[in-house]
Amino acid sequence: MSMLSDGVSTGVGRLPAHVVAAGTGKGRPTYVYDLAALRARCAEISALPLPRKRVYFASMANDHPQVIGCVRDAGHGVFVNSRSHLQTALNAGVPPDRVLYASSNMVDEEMRHCADLGVRVVLDSVAQVGRFGVVAGPGHEIGLRVSVGFIDGATLRDDPGYRFGVRPDELPAAVAAAREHGLLIAGVHSYFGTNLPAAPLIDGIERLAEAAATLPDIAFLDAGGGFGVAMPDKPEFDFDTYTRGVRAHLERLERRVGRAVEFVLEPGRYLAANCGHFFVTVVDVKERADRVFVGTNASVAVFPRPLMYPDRAEHPCGIVGRDPLDPPDERPVYVCGSSTYSQDFLARGIRLPLPQIGDTLVFGHAGAYCRSMVTRFLGKDAPLEVILDGPSSAVSATAEVDLLAKTAVTTS
Template identity: 30%
Template sequence: MPPAPALSPPPEVLNRAAHLEAPAFLLHRPTLVARLSALRAAWDAYAYPVKAQPHPDALAAAVALGLDLDVCGSEELDAALATGAEGHRITWTSPWGDAALFDRLASLGARAYLDSLDQVALWSARHPGRGAGLRLSAGPGTYGEKFGLAVADLPAALTHLRAAGCSLTGLHAHASVTAPDDPDELAAPALDVLAGAVGALDEPPATLRISLGGGWPVRPLTESAPSLGTALLEAARARLAEPLRQRGCTVTLAVEVGEHVLAPAGVYVARVAAVHDRAERRVVVLAAPWVVAPRYEDYPVGFFRPGRDGLHPLDTAPGPTTVYGASNGPADVVSRGAPLPRPQIGDLAIIGHCGAYLSTLMAPFNGRSMPPMLMVDESPAP
């Protein structure tokens, strides 16, 4: 029987869970701020990926910490601007982009990483004299094939930009290895690609922002402190920043880490709808939607029963349990096979590691409304 993943929600989260109408997401602001601050302190720059957690209060917290905001489309750009963020604190990276969006980004002074030679040509034609960055493909893998220019396309891209008087402002490559154990291993292909691009620059600019993207692993699904990618940062300094410094270029090393940092700040609260005692394992079905075919099937789960003085964790009759969401299909697995206590219909399930992506990827199955995302602050001192 596999060990149950740790689940230890802060007291204020448990208190809020006891008094809300489930299902709902709870995002713990102190945890969110602490994790964002730790990664920001380690790197030269950190662009918060809006798509990972677009709650207005989360975006406002990122802006208050001095983080940039990374957007992938017009709606995310609207959300970023609604925080009051200045245009130059916004970065844009996406495989699509039309003239209207490019015009808007340029007028704001946002930082754009162009994803293809077509985008380079469009930007150069519409905004001569305005600098832009380039996204490079990190090869086949989680992000590689769909996104970015090949290093072999770099000379053509630079020729387009220079002909229009557009300086090169940045280079970006996203991680491409599927689910390794640490961010250093995950980002190695991106680092190799960026090192090749740095070596291919015939005339480095005076300043350059180099982003190693995000996609950092979240294994195991616990509330442990975030990895700061220290070894990756040291390698990037040695292989990217130092060679450019020797050629007169000042480099800013950036990351755009989302789930790795944000997920442990949130939980999902749902009620138990059904319990089946099968021959090999117990099956628990929640009265709430979940992501169909999720990336993971080992989210930490705890069952709680409301009492006069709050929620009480269950610890009776633990056994191998598979927890499902409410869809009319078998693929929406929350946790498979972990030793969990036996709940009753109406008990609360609190699922950890739900602070990123899930609230935006979840579908309203069987007519259920999308669950709200609520921010929880630290309890005041007595």
């Protein structure tokens, strides 16, 4: 977890005292978002030495309006794939020309709405190109999702079962469909995966640039793929290698097509993960010969990444206030939710000092793909959310929101 040198011990480092104060003593699981950390991440991505770049944050990672507003203030755009998230971005003050709408199997109402607003659209098939022309009319620039590979671990590979996008050999048909309806295919987009290392991501961008070079009106290249979010003691994403590789492929593409090409960068979870922390209370401890089960007042329904990605979701976890020199228990610790669902584990087989009833556990990297995935599954209490903006933020002045209340369904 990204910690400051002064603050409160969590067993894996130190968190700023105002973040810990905001996440403890609430009686319910609590997400805390530190906008200062998000702002620093936005500035870090802004500083990458890549020409003609635009940065887009995926609202599906975290659609909290204040998070979106912070991204907007940094000058970045928002990537959406639903009308609901489009409206969230607009309500947060993101200008339409800084919204990118990329979804599969778009219906007519979505296409028409995006065209009317002037939102950049990325379509997913040759048929959708033709459909957009019928619905929106001529004169629009569009993007097209192109399937050039998917990153599995550290390898870029083809996946015949990958359902998104057109194949490179379908691009001539897409260009013909666009011309028939008075459209220009101005950009290509690929999604390569999440939590990626630099090398295979660069390979994917090379393939995408090769596809882009075949399009007569190419103006932007959109590389979707989340930069790796490092666990403690693991290597950080290699930005030097990434920027060198991207620049080389962009320069080659621009030489081939004879004009400047905008580079759209989607850093994914990396942008917001470290601004969020999830606090839970230990309510039970079961010591077994070969492991320890730690029961909490939360569940995977409200901390869903371990539910969605049981083999890949990793979050630093520590005990608030525990001496960092305390050795971990010899047995692996399994942090459990408060339901009877057999897979209700917030973490499995981690190393921690033996927790005690009443302890507060904190999970790091909780600012992305956590609150956006919260579900009514299991029927447990919704978590609270607290937004902070630096050490001067008083806990009493923070916004505490019932996370599920905002999605409550009403019937008349």
